[in-house]
Amino acid sequence: MIRSILYLLVGLLFAGVAFAQGELSEGTRSAYTLPDTTIYGVPDQPPAVPTVTKYGTSFNAVTEEQIERQGALDFYDALKTVPGVTFQKKNIIGGQSGASLFIRGRGASHPSPDLNIYFDDVPRSGVLYGQALADGIPVYALGGMEIYKYPQPSRFGSGYGMLNFIPKYMVNDGHEIKFGLSGGSYGTIAENLGLGYKQGKFDIYLAQSYITTDGHVDNSAADQQSYYGNIGYAINNHWSVRLLANYVSAETEAPDLPSTGARPSTGYRFDTETTLTSLTVANSYADATGYIKAYYNDTEFDIFGDKDGVEDSKQSNNLYGLRARETFSVWAGNEFIAGVDYDMINLKNEADNHATGVYREWNFPNQTIIAPYLAISQLFGSESGFHLTPSLGMRQYFHDLFDDKTSTQAGVVLGYKRTNLSLNYAQGVNYPSPVILQGALLNQSLPSTIDAESIEPEEVDHYEIALTHDMDYATFNAAYFFDDGKNRTRAYLGGAMPTSFNTSATYEVNGVELSANIYPIDSAELYAGLTWLNAEATGDDGITRDNMPYIPEFAFAAGFKWNFIDSLTLSGDYEYQHNVYAGTSTRPNVNFAELTDRDKLPELSVLNLRLEYAFSYKILQAGKVYLAVDNVLDREYAYAKDDNGANYYMPGRTFTAGMSVTF
Numbered sequence: 001m002i003r004s005i006l007y008l009l010v011g012l013l014f015a016g017v018a019f020a021q022g023e024l025s026e027g028t029r030s031a032y033t034l035p036d037t038t039i040y041g042v043p044d045q046p047p048a049v050p051t052v053t054k055y056g057t058s059f060n061a062v063t064e065e066q067i068e069r070q071g072a073l074d075f076y077d078a079l080k081t082v083p084g085v086t087f088q089k090k091n092i093i094g095g096q097s098g099a100s101l102f103i104r105g106r107g108a109s110h111p112s113p114d115l116n117i118y119f120d121d122v123p124r125s126g127v128l129y130g131q132a133l134a135d136g137i138p139v140y141a142l143g144g145m146e147i148y149k150y151p152q153p154s155r156f157g158s159g160y161g162m163l164n165f166i167p168k169y170m171v172n173d174g175h176e177i178k179f180g181l182s183g184g185s186y187g188t189i190a191e192n193l194g195l196g197y198k199q200g201k202f203d204i205y206l207a208q209s210y211i212t213t214d215g216h217v218d219n220s221a222a223d224q225q226s227y228y229g230n231i232g233y234a235i236n237n238h239w240s241v242r243l244l245a246n247y248v249s250a251e252t253e254a255p256d257l258p259s260t261g262a263r264p265s266t267g268y269r270f271d272t273e274t275t276l277t278s279l280t281v282a283n284s285y286a287d288a289t290g291y292i293k294a295y296y297n298d299t300e301f302d303i304f305g306d307k308d309g310v311e312d313s314k315q316s317n318n319l320y321g322l323r324a325r326e327t328f329s330v331w332a333g334n335e336f337i338a339g340v341d342y343d344m345i346n347l348k349n350e351a352d353n354h355a356t357g358v359y360r361e362w363n364f365p366n367q368t369i370i371a372p373y374l375a376i377s378q379l380f381g382s383e384s385g386f387h388l389t390p391s392l393g394m395r396q397y398f399h400d401l402f403d404d405k406t407s408t409q410a411g412v413v414l415g416y417k418r419t420n421l422s423l424n425y426a427q428g429v430n431y432p433s434p435v436i437l438q439g440a441l442l443n444q445s446l447p448s449t450i451d452a453e454s455i456e457p458e459e460v461d462h463y464e465i466a467l468t469h470d471m472d473y474a475t476f477n478a479a480y481f482f483d484d485g486k487n488r489t490r491a492y493l494g495g496a497m498p499t500s501f502n503t504s505a506t507y508e509v510n511g512v513e514l515s516a517n518i519y520p521i522d523s524a525e526l527y528a529g530l531t532w533l534n535a536e537a538t539g540d541d542g543i544t545r546d547n548m549p550y551i552p553e554f555a556f557a558a559g560f561k562w563n564f565i566d567s568l569t570l571s572g573d574y575e576y577q578h579n580v581y582a583g584t585s586t587r588p589n590v591n592f593a594e595l596t597d598r599d600k601l602p603e604l605s606v607l608n609l610r611l612e613y614a615f616s617y618k619i620l621q622a623g624k625v626y627l628a629v630d631n632v633l634d635r636e637y638a639y640a641k642d643d644n645g646a647n648y649y650m651p652g653r654t655f656t657a658g659m660s661v662t663f
Contacts, residue, residue, distance in 0.1 A: 042144030055424070056413050073190055083529030084103060103161040121323060140192040144166040151407070170198035178663075248272070275298050280292070285328075291324070313351045334379070340370065430457050462483050466478065475517045490590055513529065515528065548581070558573065609628065
């Protein structure tokens with residue numbers, strides 16, 4: 001009955017789109033005013049201050065220019081100055097197995113896909129064990145990034161946060177040839193080539209990139225190669241179709257710790273091979289915009305060990321489905337969002353032991369998730385004076401393997417001119433990966449001994465209040481948030497199966513974020529963000545822990561850009577984190593592990609600088625050469641530890657020189 005009602009509502013709203021396209025005038029388009037955007041639709045502002053929507057929600061953004069200015073070789077490095085976001089890695093580029101991306105204290109659970117990784121608004125992540133797929137995202141194919149730091153049912157589904165990567169494509173008529181090359185410390189080389197053409201209704205953009213490094217310690221080499229294409233055709237003034245394809249292959253070695261002798265060489269290497277294809281039919285009217293997307297994503301993670309007693313492992317992730325979304329107005333000051341996600345997931349894991357010759361295989365149950373969602377907001381008053389914008393939204397999950405769920409959201413934006421107070425509530429739903437059934441599959445007891453539909457997803461109630469003030473030369477934001485989580489799901493990867501997967505374990509995370517973008521003069525910009533976080537988690541044993549993995553007690557990030565001479569630009573960023581503990585919240589354990597000084601990471605204090613010279617000459621539309629120095633102060637810092645508590649130290653002071661030209 002509920003399913004029929006929701007489908008009916010989605011159908012009615014899409015019917016409303018047709019009415020809006022045909023009947024409404026341009027003057028009825030309402031909205032909470034958003035910042036200017038780049039040609040790819042990414043908010044054109046530094047990453048520190050979030051963009052607040054008319055639903056009382058918010059998100060941060062990183063533009064293509066910022067990715068380039070930070071010299072990011074993988075998407076982790078592009079997130080350094082986003083408040084509330086941190087990561088774990090051991091190599092100059094790339095990542096390895098397990099939890100590696102953390103947003104406001106979420107993401108340390110293993111195995112679990114706590115955080116969504118989207119590419120062009122479709123899933124592209126390691127849904128089996130929850131890898132963030134750092135090796136599988138080519139930064140040179142990106143027009144920007146959107147970072148959602150808490151549940152937002154009208155924007156994305158299962159999970160506590162989301163990264164959406166915005167792909168490049170040709171926007172303006174003409175052609176473009178762009179080539180970039182850089183080289184630096186530890187044999188790190190990055191090369192990229194982009195070819196674009198647009199004429200009238202047709203556009204095409206092709207990109208290739210290759211990154212390689214010898215690594216800063218033994219067995220820390222890594223490389224990535226990517227091939228990307230994006231073809232579009234405008235059917236008429238309102239409808240267009242676009243085909244995107246991306247293939248990425250990468251290898252990342254697991255570094256040793258020769259300086260401490262704490263961990264013997266294992267010879268591990270992590271290989272990633274991923275292919276994504278999406279087909280989008282989009283519409284754009286004065287009062288209605290939206291799309292229908294079909295996608296197919298095939299990803300394999302291979303873990304290779306070259307010694308006796310070490311297992312090789314292959315994880316196969318096959319994702320495909322349809323996404324539909326429409327945003328439209330029916331009357332003045334109003335906005336509707338209506339959409340549905342239809343996702344199918346096929347997963348497999350294989351393991352081959354070198355010493356025993358034992359081969360094991362897990363074919364996980366296929367999943368189908370159908371998630372229709374609705375949201376509505378209404379502006380009262382005037383954006384030039386007092387205004388009030390309340391909103392409501394919901395998402396219904398129909399899951400053919402686990403229990404069905406409903407999540408809701410509510411918000412209000414109260415403001416006067418360029419000052420806004422936003423309040424938001426959202427209920428997050430986090431479905432477990434089928435990997436929690438791995439033990440049952442190994443013992444060939446599924447489905448006779450367990451009812452998968454009795455496994456409920458985790459839930460969190462998120463509350464946030466934020467104040468934003470915008471001026472001609474600055475934007476300020478202050479936010480307080482509180483998360484109350486429950487129903488932690490256990491994961492049994494082997495051994496005897498329990499009668500229940502859900503536990504009484506709970507957690508709370510609360511924090512404050514302060515951020516600012518400042519433009520003191522026309523040729524300079526400054527931005528900064530501060531985050532205070534506090535977390536508590538209580539296991540089935542009733543013991544409460546207040547040191548949780550990758551939740552810094554205090555974090556500060558800042559950056560600047562100064563065009564001090566016509567063609568010379570000095571830029572830089574600084575990152576500081578205090579009181580961070582390494583580790584994972586392993587789901588086979590119904591209780592939370594105690595983190596001690598042995599698990600504590602050294603304080604992170606890293607300054608990076610870049611000097612760039614821009615030029616042009618005849619057919620050369622834009623060119624630049626640059627010199628970058630990372631970790632200028634040569635500080636010792638680490639994002640991770642080994643099993644014996646030794647730090648995986650990141651590189652000291654490093655140098656990079658590079659150039660790029662656009663014809």
